[in-house]
Amino acid sequence: MAKSSSQSLLDRFNNSANALGLVFMLPAAAILLVFLTYPLGLGLWLGLTDTKIGRPGVFIGLENYRSLFNDSVFWLSVFNTIGYTAVASVFKFVLGLILALLLNQNIALKSFMRAIILLPWIVPTTLSAIAFWWMYDSQFSIISWVLVKAGLIDHYIDFLGDRWNARISVVVANIWRGIPFVAISLLAGLQTISPSLYEAATIDGATPWQRFRFITYPLLTPIIAIVMTFSVLFTFTDFQLIYVITRGGPVNATHLMATLSFQRAIPGGQLAEGAAIAMAMVPFLIAAILISFFGLQRRAWQQGSKD
Amino acid sequence: MTNQTRRRIVGGMSALATMGPMFWIKSAQAQTSFKPEKGAKLRVLRWKRFVQPDEDMWLANTKKFSEKYGIPVRTDNENWEDVRPKAAVAANVGAGPDVIVGWLDDPHLYPEKLVDLTDLADYLGKKYGGWFPTARTYGTTKKGRWIGLPLGASGALLTYRESWVKEAGFSKFPTNFDDYLKLCQALKKNGHPPGFALSHATGDSETWMHNILWGFGGKMVDDKNQVAINSPETIKAIEYLQELSKTFIEGTGGWSGVSNNNAFLEGKISLTSNGISIYYAGKNSTDAAKKAVAADTNHAPMMVGPVGRPTELHLLSQAMVFKYSKYPNAAKEYLRFMWEREQYEPWQAASLGYVSHPLKAYDNNKFWNDDPKYLPFKGVVERMQPHSYAGSLGYASAACMADWIVVDMFASACLGQKSAKEAAAEAEKRAKRYYG
Numbered sequence: 001m002a003k004s005s006s007q008s009l010l011d012r013f014n015n016s017a018n019a020l021g022l023v024f025m026l027p028a029a030a031i032l033l034v035f036l037t038y039p040l041g042l043g044l045w046l047g048l049t050d051t052k053i054g055r056p057g058v059f060i061g062l063e064n065y066r067s068l069f070n071d072s073v074f075w076l077s078v079f080n081t082i083g084y085t086a087v088a089s090v091f092k093f094v095l096g097l098i099l100a101l102l103l104n105q106n107i108a109l110k111s112f113m114r115a116i117i118l119l120p121w122i123v124p125t126t127l128s129a130i131a132f133w134w135m136y137d138s139q140f141s142i143i144s145w146v147l148v149k150a151g152l153i154d155h156y157i158d159f160l161g162d163r164w165n166a167r168i169s170v171v172v173a174n175i176w177r178g179i180p181f182v183a184i185s186l187l188a189g190l191q192t193i194s195p196s197l198y199e200a201a202t203i204d205g206a207t208p209w210q211r212f213r214f215i216t217y218p219l220l221t222p223i224i225a226i227v228m229t230f231s232v233l234f235t236f237t238d239f240q241l242i243y244v245i246t247r248g249g250p251v252n253a254t255h256l257m258a259t260l261s262f263q264r265a266i267p268g269g270q271l272a273e274g275a276a277i278a279m280a281m282v283p284f285l286i287a288a289i290l291i292s293f294f295g296l297q298r299r300a301w302q303q304g305s306k307d
Numbered sequence: 308m309t310n311q312t313r314r315r316i317v318g319g320m321s322a323l324a325t326m327g328p329m330f331w332i333k334s335a336q337a338q339t340s341f342k343p344e345k346g347a348k349l350r351v352l353r354w355k356r357f358v359q360p361d362e363d364m365w366l367a368n369t370k371k372f373s374e375k376y377g378i379p380v381r382t383d384n385e386n387w388e389d390v391r392p393k394a395a396v397a398a399n400v401g402a403g404p405d406v407i408v409g410w411l412d413d414p415h416l417y418p419e420k421l422v423d424l425t426d427l428a429d430y431l432g433k434k435y436g437g438w439f440p441t442a443r444t445y446g447t448t449k450k451g452r453w454i455g456l457p458l459g460a461s462g463a464l465l466t467y468r469e470s471w472v473k474e475a476g477f478s479k480f481p482t483n484f485d486d487y488l489k490l491c492q493a494l495k496k497n498g499h500p501p502g503f504a505l506s507h508a509t510g511d512s513e514t515w516m517h518n519i520l521w522g523f524g525g526k527m528v529d530d531k532n533q534v535a536i537n538s539p540e541t542i543k544a545i546e547y548l549q550e551l552s553k554t555f556i557e558g559t560g561g562w563s564g565v566s567n568n569n570a571f572l573e574g575k576i577s578l579t580s581n582g583i584s585i586y587y588a589g590k591n592s593t594d595a596a597k598k599a600v601a602a603d604t605n606h607a608p609m610m611v612g613p614v615g616r617p618t619e620l621h622l623l624s625q626a627m628v629f630k631y632s633k634y635p636n637a638a639k640e641y642l643r644f645m646w647e648r649e650q651y652e653p654w655q656a657a658s659l660g661y662v663s664h665p666l667k668a669y670d671n672n673k674f675w676n677d678d679p680k681y682l683p684f685k686g687v688v689e690r691m692q693p694h695s696y697a698g699s700l701g702y703a704s705a706a707c708m709a710d711w712i713v714v715d716m717f718a719s720a721c722l723g724q725k726s727a728k729e730a731a732a733e734a735e736k737r738a739k740r741y742y743g
Contacts, residue, residue, distance in 0.1 A: 052702050053395040054417025067740055072733070073710070138558020139570045160561025161506070161722070247507035250560040251719045252711075266392045268709035269416050269702055270741075 046275035053269040064276035073252050074277065077260040080167070082284075084256060085235045088174045092231055093224075095175065096182025101212075103183065104190045114187070121180035129244035132173040136160050136245065160246055163253035170254050173241050178234065182227055189223030190216070221295075229292035233285060257281050341427070343637035349380045351641070352394070353408035354387035354624065357461070357584055361658035368650040375644075378637055388509055397629060405632035406641065411445070411708070414455035414627050415700040421454045422628040422635045424642075428453040431646050435668035439688045442665035445623050449699055455625035456642055457665035459655070462621045462687030463514040463580050465607040468600070471499045471577040480607040484522060487610050488551055494577045495554040502555050502576035504562040505718040510622055511564050512714045513694070515580035515609070517620035519551075520544045520713060521692060522612020527707060527738055528698035534742045535697075536716070537735035545720045545727035552721040560722050571604075572597050580609075583660045583684060606683040608690060617690035624662070663687035703741040712737045 013019050047064055051057030068074045103114055120128065135142055136159035144156035159169045193216065201211050239258040242248060248255030248263065255263075257277055265274020351369070356362035362384070369380050383404065385393055390409050397403030398417040407413075414421055428446060432438050438446070442457040465480070472480060475493035491501050504512040520526070525541035528534055552559075556576050559566075567579040572589055574596075579585075589601025609619045628638040644650060648668070655664060656674035660681040664672070665688050675685045695704035707713075716734035719725040725733065 052416070054398040054420060071737070071740060073737065133563065136561070137566065137569075138561050139556070139566070139573070139575050156557065158558045158561065161558045162560065163722075163724070166561060246561070247509065247563075249507035249711075249718075250505065250722060251715050251724060263709060264706070266395065267388075268706040269395070270706050 043275045043278055046272050047279045049272050051272040051275075053266070053271055057272055060272075064273050065280070068273070068276060068280070073255065074260065074280075076252050077248075077255045077257050077277075078280075080254060081236060081256045081258075081281075083167070084171055084174070084238070085232055088171050088178065088235050089228065089232050091171075091175045092178040092182050092235075093228055096179050096227075097186055097224075099179060099183040100186035100190055101216075103187050114184070117183060118180045120177050121184075125177065125240040126244055128177055129173065129241045132169075132176075132241075133245045136169050161250055163250055166246055166250055166254050170241060170245055173245065174235060174238060177241070178231060181234075182231055185227040186220065186223060189220050189227075193219045225292045225295040229288060232288045236281065236284060236288070341636040341639040341643065343376055343378055343640050344634045347378050347634035347637035349378060349406065349634060349637055349641055350404040351380060351382045351406045351408070352390065352404040353382065353384060354390050354410070355384040356658075357387075357582065357661050358587055358659055361654070361661060364654045364657035365645075368645055368654055369641075371650070372641055372644045376637075376640070378634075378641070380641065394627070397631075401631045403629065403631070405634060405638045406626055406628055408458060408624060408626045409455075410622055410624055411694060412700040412705045414446075414625065415448070416702065416705060418448055418452075418454050420630055422630055422632070422639070424453040424456050424628065424639065425451075427639050427643055428456060430643070431456075431666060435648070435666040436670075437667050438665055439667065441691050441693055442623070442688055444693045445625060445700065446665075455627050456646065457623060457625045457688075458646075459662035459664050460621040460623040460688045460691060461510075461582050461661055462619075462663050462684045462691075463511065463582055464619075464683050464687070465578060465609060466571065466581045466585050467578040467605060467607065468499070468603050469605050470603050471497065474499075480605075482608075482611055484519070484547060484610050484612055488547070488554075491551055491554040491578070499577035500554055500556040501578035502559050502562075502567055502570050503552075503580055504564075504567060505552065505555075505560045505714075505721055506562045507711055507714065508562050508564045508566070511562070511567065511580065512711075512718075513708065514620045514622070516548070516713055516717050517692075517694065518609040518618055519548055519612070520717075521618030521620075521696065522610060522614060523547065524612070524614050526697050527704075527713065528695070528742055530697045532698040532703070532742055534735055534738045536712075536738055537731045541716075541731045541734075542727045545717060545730055548717050549721055549727065560718065572600055574600060583681070586680060587659055587661070605680050608683050608686070619687070619691045620694055621663070621687050621691045623665075623688070623691070623693075660684040698742075703743075706741040707738055710737065710741075 046057075048059055048061060049057035050060050050063070099117065103110070103117065107113060134140065138156060138158055138161060141156060141159065143159075144153070147153045148156065158165055160166045197215050197219075198211055201215060206214070237258050238256060239262065242254055242256055242259045243262070246254045248259050257280065261274045261277035261281075263274075264270045264277065268274075353365070356365075366382060369382055372378065373380050387410065390407065391413060393403070394407045394409045394413055395416065397407065398420045401420075424446075428438070438457065446453050446455045446457050448454055467480065471494060472490065474497055475490055477486075477490050477493075481487045481490050494501055503515050506512060520541065523540050523544035525536065525538055525544045527536050556570065567576070567581055568585050568588065570576045571579050571581070571585050572592075583606070586601055586604050586606070589597045589604060592598055592601070608617065611617055626642055628635055628642070632638055645654075646666075651664070651669065652672045652674065655662060655669065655672055656677075660675075663684050663686075664670070670685060675681055693700060693704075694708055695701070698704065712734050715737075716730045719733070720727050720730040
């Protein structure tokens, strides 16, 4: 009796989609808890304490945030991060989209071109950052050298010593690095669009612009939303490019929140303050995710009709 | 198996042998010894060498130690800037290398996690003519307990082209700020400008800027750790540096730690502040042009300002033994061994003056006379002040240095973003966030 009832329990369990689903999700949930939730929670907690390197802290409430509120360098880093992300993302999107459209045409050596386009994305960031650093060098820059030899300028460009030059320089490096991700992802999206739609449009006499505006763009929107969310997240949390090329200089003109957080937490020993800066990035990141989430909810986009 | 037993016996015997003098000739300054634990083995983390022979000799000395005591020692190297985070993690989690050779105020960030080295430091101090005052400051807590064992300082001194300085009308290199400014202006006029980093160039910009700040009497904090940076002396220093920076080659606001090395070796600049590495790289280069640059290169101590005494800042390195180590005595004995004249002097010679000694007696290291161009580096630790001057070392001094407060202050004024007064006021505001 007992045996058969336990068997039936097992049977019921085996046939219950909900119970099984829960069990199958456990490993993934455990990984998320250990590697994402715990560090995030720890960071949140650290930001509310006065922990320093080598010394445990006590709870001090929002004191770190109050202190950061009055810190001009922190606000400069917020300004830099937002500007860096906005400008770089727009360029990455526009250039990435153009590149994807080009790669979607029948061009010579198509597969080869698609492969090499990924190179900037594949090369370790630190290496490409060092390459850019050399190109931006104030005495040995190849760019300045070429321009001087061509007689276009008479002295070397101060790429990294002037604050706006430095900002533009690091944004350019970031764009160069980020385009392949956008281009290849959008290319994948482009290939899901049925050619019959274009054929029908062509027969109706649609211009190339009309085909892009009324077929490609609406059908690509969901992919764009996802790709650009990721692109914005990557850019917002960028660290390596800045750390290698400028260390946040000159006079903090290129310091991002991520680099400032590291500088204060580790070399500066102020773990709690660094954690607070990192936490201050979270609202921005959540905002970026929500925008794309609600964008994706508007499924009517996918049908190309107005919602 | 037999090998292991034998090694243990040999180790025990040598420990016994070195213990003897401690009991019998305690008063005499003979070999003191810390009795290494049975079966001890050590892990040492140090910064990656700047010049290759340094590492070779360090490892050779370590091998000598292992052979003498039967204690295996594993030595790991990390990029010098990465030692601090690694040491911090080790201190926090309570596991890691037994000995870490770190930088500046590392031991003052986690003093309770470190083994007291007072007996060892006293022994070395007595035997080798005493520690230079700044080495003592870096090594001890406010109460005088030794928590770090200074290894020496990597000196950043004025590195210049002899022929161009002569051409500028100076047969002898200046020693005060007025003449120095004149020299720089003349160098610039002759088309051989000086170049000093105004950027976040770790290890480069802080050192030469502090010389000028302190030389004019400016300081981050007073001896009670109260912020004192916004002073007339500081403003004078900023105004001087504004004038000086007009003579620099273009683009030093974007320099990294190696930019000045490259620019100097390529003959683009006549004068910069650096360790001995430029000279070393030129001397050992296979490129005839760089060899020629090295032949024309010389070094000078930093300027002495109106305060009338040397005010140099250098990167001081010191060894720490962590309490979590299972073999603290073996670690101490290792450090003693490495700091003794028989090992230290050949090692210092091998590192070619890159590291200047913290113990007075090593002024007599014969190596200093090998090349007159080494000589200015001999007194580096003697001439330096702790970066926390005039306050004490700790969290606030580490945070202010890492946050580039002094560097940003000077750079913002030199790059035309702020007036001298505004820059000093801004630095004061930023420093107060840490000094309270």
